[in-house]
Amino acid sequence: MARPKTSRPTERELTILRILWGQGPTTVREVNKAMNKDRDTGYTTTLKLMQIMTEKGILIRDESQRQHVYKPAITEEKTQKQLVGDLLERAFSGSAEKLVMRALSAKKVSAKELERIRKMLDELKGA
Amino acid sequence: MARPKTSRPTERELTILRILWGQGPTTVREVNKAMNKDRDTGYTTTLKLMQIMTEKGILIRDESQRQHVYKPAITEEKTQKQLVGDLLERAFSGSAEKLVMRALSAKKVSAKELERIRKMLDELKGA
DNA sequence: AGTTGTCAACGAAAAAATTCGTATTTCTTG
DNA sequence: CAAGAAATACGAATTTTTTCGTTGACAACT
Numbered sequence: 001m002a003r004p005k006t007s008r009p010t011e012r013e014l015t016i017l018r019i020l021w022g023q024g025p026t027t028v029r030e031v032n033k034a035m036n037k038d039r040d041t042g043y044t045t046t047l048k049l050m051q052i053m054t055e056k057g058i059l060i061r062d063e064s065q066r067q068h069v070y071k072p073a074i075t076e077e078k079t080q081k082q083l084v085g086d087l088l089e090r091a092f093s094g095s096a097e098k099l100v101m102r103a104l105s106a107k108k109v110s111a112k113e114l115e116r117i118r119k120m121l122d123e124l125k126g127a
Numbered sequence: 128m129a130r131p132k133t134s135r136p137t138e139r140e141l142t143i144l145r146i147l148w149g150q151g152p153t154t155v156r157e158v159n160k161a162m163n164k165d166r167d168t169g170y171t172t173t174l175k176l177m178q179i180m181t182e183k184g185i186l187i188r189d190e191s192q193r194q195h196v197y198k199p200a201i202t203e204e205k206t207q208k209q210l211v212g213d214l215l216e217r218a219f220s221g222s223a224e225k226l227v228m229r230a231l232s233a234k235k236v237s238a239k240e241l242e243r244i245r246k247m248l249d250e251l252k253g254a
Numbered sequence: 255a256g257t258t259g260t261c262a263a264c265g266a267a268a269a270a271a272t273t274c275g276t277a278t279t280t281c282t283t284g
Numbered sequence: 285c286a287a288g289a290a291a292t293a294c295g296a297a298t299t300t301t302t303t304c305g306t307t308g309a310c311a312a313c314t
Contacts, residue, residue, distance in 0.1 A: 010301060014217055022220070045303050047262070065185055066261070068144050084226060085233035090141055091210050093149070096230055097240045100202060101247055103223050106212035113224045114248055121241050137271060172273050174292070193280060193291065
């Protein structure tokens with residue numbers, strides 16, 4: 001009777017998406033190879049995950065070759081926006097300020113990056 | 128044969144944590160009441176979740192009263208930092224800049240908040 | 255043609271997360 | 285004290301997520 005309804009990618013699905021974002025459209029074998037740098041994962045496990053993701057509409061499959069080629073159905077940008085927006089509500093009750101604060105405390109950020117973030121703030125303010 | 132150990136709270140566990148952060152230490156009944164504003168949830172379901180969370184060490188239970196009183200075992204700050212740090216790695220390959228950018232595009236943020244975020248950046252730069 | 259290697263399809267099973275019914279304990283009130 | 289209310293404990297069922305073994309298709313090579 002478990003009943004989640006969010007269309008959020010699961011843990012392993014996100015791993016696959018991250019690999020596809022990094023490498024562009026590719027085959028199960030390549031994804032599985034990248035997967036194994038993180039954690040031992042059987043080939044058929046990766047295959048099954050990607051088949052399920054295709055059924056769910058998370059991936060798109062090109063079957064014109066014997067080795068099917070997969071790519072995300074939704075852009076990296078949209079997925080990331082959805083994920084961070086979701087965390088914003090679920091863990092920060094909607095406070096972007098707090099989320100940003102925690103993010104910057106969780107990870108050391110270079111001065112250069114800080115500068116770019118500041119520029120982004122300026123642009124947002126202008127708009 | 129599913130996932131290994133993740134020290135990350137699950138979906139429902141996070142819902143409960145958020146309620147406890149907002150209300151302070153409280154009883155199962157109160158948590159369940161708040162829970163039902165989001166989604167229909169039986170009392171025993173909430174109870175069971177909180178019992179499991181106590182076993183896991185996520186919550187601390189005060190049994191001195193008949194109505195046990197629960198509170199988070201870890202601070203809101205640490206949990207949030209862990210969650211956002213985790214998302215940072217899993218979905219943004221460690222780029223805090225990108226995460227902040229997506230966060231600010233996912234949610235409209237007031238000028239006042241933007242100003243406070245800027246101040247935070249200044250302090251980080253100083254340090 | 256037979257062997258070998260690679261790949262997708264399928265089904266099943268294990269693990270984790272979620273849900274709730276029932277039993278039991280404890281308190282309250284008449 | 286008895287009866288009912290309210291709370292916790294226990295156990296099990298259900299759903300989702302993750303994993304992989306097995307099979308069959310297909311191609312390349314001998």
